[in-house]
Amino acid sequence: MFGFSLPKLLFTALAIAAVWYGFKWLGRVQARQKELARERARRMKDTGTPRGRAPEVEDMMECPTCGAFVAASGPRNCGKTDCPYPE
Template structure:
């Protein structure tokens, strides 16, 4: 029924799962800390703070180009290559 080898194997499996779980949580915590540090230093991305206090990336509405019909962000749009493109100026 139960042998010493089965019990030892079960203990090893439980130990591997336990240490694997601890390692996984530690890696996640380091990643979250690096992300917080990058946000503190400023990563160049525009962010705004919501009422909850968590930073969010600022969104920009897209506009349809009257010439080619593609949706572009007006502040960062580039010319589509057509002669009358309003974003190529």
């Protein structure tokens, strides 16, 4: 009933090997992801932005009519009749 047979031993050995190599593969994948995250963090620290791009920042100014803040480089008409900006 509880005897050891060759198929049972082979199956047990294969199951143990599958679990063992599965954990090894998972460890390599996690190590690779951790290294990529470190590289990304190092790049962010060196350049201040991801992939070395400069941040796109615009100055804003308040519309004297409606009080909404609009981009100073090219303000647009807000739709009110007395808006000072062109459409």
